[in-house]
Amino acid sequence: MDSDNADDVQAGLDSVEAELEVVKLQIAELLEKQASLTSKRKQLLRRLEEPCDSTQASGSGPAMTKQELLRYENDDFSWSTELEQNLKDVFQLSTFRPLQLKAINLSMSGKDLFLVMPTGRGKSLCYQLPAVCSEGFTLVVTPLVSLMEDQLMYLKSIDVEAVSLNASSSKEHAKMVLAEMTDSKAPFKLLYVTPEKIAKSKLLMSRLEKAYNAGRLSRIAVDEVHCCSQWGHDFRPDYKLLGILKRQFPKVPLLGLTATATGSVLKDCQKILCVPEPITLTASFNRTNLYYEVRLKDSNSDDSVSDISALIKERYKDQSGIVYVFSQKDAETVSADLQGKGVNASPYHANMNPEDKSQVHRKWATNKIQVVVATVAFGMGIDKADVRFVIHHTISKSIENYYQESGRAGRDDKPADCIVYFGFNDIFRISTMVVMENVGQQKLLTMVDYCQNVDRCRRSVIAVHFDEVWDDEGCNEMCDVCRHGNDYITVDITQHAKDVVQIVELAGSLDEKLTPLKVTEAWMGKGPAKRRKMIQTTTLSRLEVEAIITSLLLQGYLSEDFSFTPYTTYFYLKLGGKAPLLKNQSHSITMKMRRTGLDANTVKVSQVKTKEGKRSGDNAANSPVTKKVKRDL
Ligand SMILES: Nc1ncnc2c1ncn2[C@H]1C[C@H](O)[C@@H](COP(=O)(O)OP(=O)(O)OP(=O)(O)O)O1
Numbered sequence: 001m002d003s004d005n006a007d008d009v010q011a012g013l014d015s016v017e018a019e020l021e022v023v024k025l026q027i028a029e030l031l032e033k034q035a036s037l038t039s040k041r042k043q044l045l046r047r048l049e050e051p052c053d054s055t056q057a058s059g060s061g062p063a064m065t066k067q068e069l070l071r072y073e074n075d076d077f078s079w080s081t082e083l084e085q086n087l088k089d090v091f092q093l094s095t096f097r098p099l100q101l102k103a104i105n106l107s108m109s110g111k112d113l114f115l116v117m118p119t120g121r122g123k124s125l126c127y128q129l130p131a132v133c134s135e136g137f138t139l140v141v142t143p144l145v146s147l148m149e150d151q152l153m154y155l156k157s158i159d160v161e162a163v164s165l166n167a168s169s170s171k172e173h174a175k176m177v178l179a180e181m182t183d184s185k186a187p188f189k190l191l192y193v194t195p196e197k198i199a200k201s202k203l204l205m206s207r208l209e210k211a212y213n214a215g216r217l218s219r220i221a222v223d224e225v226h227c228c229s230q231w232g233h234d235f236r237p238d239y240k241l242l243g244i245l246k247r248q249f250p251k252v253p254l255l256g257l258t259a260t261a262t263g264s265v266l267k268d269c270q271k272i273l274c275v276p277e278p279i280t281l282t283a284s285f286n287r288t289n290l291y292y293e294v295r296l297k298d299s300n301s302d303d304s305v306s307d308i309s310a311l312i313k314e315r316y317k318d319q320s321g322i323v324y325v326f327s328q329k330d331a332e333t334v335s336a337d338l339q340g341k342g343v344n345a346s347p348y349h350a351n352m353n354p355e356d357k358s359q360v361h362r363k364w365a366t367n368k369i370q371v372v373v374a375t376v377a378f379g380m381g382i383d384k385a386d387v388r389f390v391i392h393h394t395i396s397k398s399i400e401n402y403y404q405e406s407g408r409a410g411r412d413d414k415p416a417d418c419i420v421y422f423g424f425n426d427i428f429r430i431s432t433m434v435v436m437e438n439v440g441q442q443k444l445l446t447m448v449d450y451c452q453n454v455d456r457c458r459r460s461v462i463a464v465h466f467d468e469v470w471d472d473e474g475c476n477e478m479c480d481v482c483r484h485g486n487d488y489i490t491v492d493i494t495q496h497a498k499d500v501v502q503i504v505e506l507a508g509s510l511d512e513k514l515t516p517l518k519v520t521e522a523w524m525g526k527g528p529a530k531r532r533k534m535i536q537t538t539t540l541s542r543l544e545v546e547a548i549i550t551s552l553l554l555q556g557y558l559s560e561d562f563s564f565t566p567y568t569t570y571f572y573l574k575l576g577g578k579a580p581l582l583k584n585q586s587h588s589i590t591m592k593m594r595r596t597g598l599d600a601n602t603v604k605v606s607q608v609k610t611k612e613g614k615r616s617g618d619n620a621a622n623s624p625v626t627k628k629v630k631r632d633l
Pocket residue numbers: 093094095096097100117118119120121122123124125258259381383411
């Protein structure tokens with residue numbers, strides 16, 4: 001073969017290889033879609049087989065069918081009268097909330113149970129009430145001393161005897177508690193311990209054993225049980241050692257409680273805690289009284305703090321709330337800014353001294369401070385019923401975190417708002433922070449997807465993360481997507497994607513790495529003239545450009561590329577696994593965006609002409625993000 005011929009053959013081969021690569025990607029994409037549809041079908045079929053009201057629990061557990069579980073909603077057990085009486089007389093509550101009675105009856109029957117219930121729904125009652133109605137005492141494992149103290153204070157206020165053992169307990173106190181554990185006349189009904197105590201104190205274990213043998217250990221409650229699993233969002237190494245409890249005290253029923261655990265996290269917890277066949281009760285995660293909204297932060301002129309202060313002074317006048325921020329520094333500055341605008345706000349973060357922290361907490365709880373501007377350190381154990389708004393100045397690091405943080409609103413079941421400010425640059429700030437976490441990026445993208453999304457009901461995006469099947473009708477327009485459904489339109493962004501990918505590709509070929517900001521600027525024609533000549537720039541607005549780049553990142557046409565220096569981690573954009581698909585002429589990408597001047601009923605997908613032709617996506621009328629968005633800011 002002569003060399004010309006060989007070149008031709010080689011070129012042909014390269015082209016076939018490239019095409020094969022594209023086909024492979026398409027197959028992968030279709031397989032992914034197939035898997036997701038199959039799983040959806042399975043879920044739906046399961047629902048058909050077991051019709052169950054979505055506000056009711058879903059129960060599982062190998063030992064019991066749904067039908068058998070129903071029995072535990074009754075009040076004809078030998079302990080039912082006593083339960084009812086103590087609910088009213090001791091806890092001063094008139095009725096049970098959904099799932100409480102069932103969980104309590106199961107636990108009173110000696111079953112091991114995992115109870116997954118949204119934050120603030122009343123998980124504690126499910127072990128406190130049985131403790132009061134049982135002989136002996138209930139061992140409660142709690143991750144934080146502050147949580148423990150809150151509960152002790154509450155129990156004291158209703159005259160329920162409870163004690164605790166933790167690192168700061170005095171010797172005398174510990175001695176007394178340890179002695180009383182086996183004393184049949186001991187008055188306490190609940191013993192709160194930290195997991196560290198179980199893991200480290202042989203003395204405690206030996207006393208527990210004695211109490212067990214004397215039949216005084218009536219129940220074990222593991223609060224925030226997701227802390228067992230590394231896949232949960234709040235892993236505590238000492239929780240890993242709690243398996244000893246069920247191994248040593250197999251006859252004592254264990255109750256694991258959490259607000260945030262997916263099926264896989266629970267399976268992990270079950271293994272770690274050595275609970276052979278627990279029953280799992282899951283309450284619906286749909287908080288019908290919460291209104292979910294996403295507002296865009298403008299990278300050019302971020303006036304989110306002014307926006308927030310206006311909301312607080314007008315819509316939430318005299319109402320209690322939380323503003324979550326990204327860092328301790330942000331807590332200080334945002335709080336100072338809000339104060340400057342006349343809002344009664346105080347910062348809260350982990351680096352403040354404990355007295356200041358509890359003072360802020362106390363003043364807020366008693367309505368002397370209207371707003372706490374806090375990092376996520378303001379978290380577990382915050383139990384204020386009348387929080388009317390939780391505003392995120394910066395997105396959370398995962399959707400589970402967001403659900404938990406925003407869920408501190410409206411615990412009294414009255415309407416409350418959960419608003420998040422979504423800024424393009426914040427994605428990358430958080431991304432470099434979670435880069436070391438196992439699935440940190442993946443989880444962050446779930447949050448980004450929640451914010452970017454204008455396609456599905458926000459509740460449905462949340463529900464997916466808690467393995468719930470969701471139909472949008474259950475929202476009642478209590479999210480901005482459902483409320484403003486007609487303001488959105490599907491647009492074709494294939495050509496935009498090609499332009500962006502070309503910019504990243506060009507940088508790669510020049511051995512250059514581009515941050516998301518650089519990609520944005522390059523595409524908007526702000527880079528060096530030399531580069532401008534080689535790429536297709538755009539006249540889209542900054543917000544539109546950012547929305548498209550975010551969408552390409554979420555869809556896998558772009559991906560993240562980190563670079564570490566001793567002082568900082570840098571975030572760059574590189575081509576994603578799906579980028580080669582764009583070489584295929586028939587491949588197209590669409591995204592749902594905020595509506596343009598176009599009539600969405602007549603134009604469902606705006607066509608984008610390629611190459612020299614005036615691209616419809618570039619003219620103002622087709623511009624996918626409207627002025628309305630800017631007004632929304
Ligand atoms: N049956 C009920 N009726 C009215 N209020 C109730 C009932 N049960 C509990 N509560 C109140 C008491 C508390 O103030 C509030 C929150 O209960 P709590 O047990 O602390 O929530 P939780 O443990 O599920 O939330 P978290 O996940 O935040 O720990 O609900």
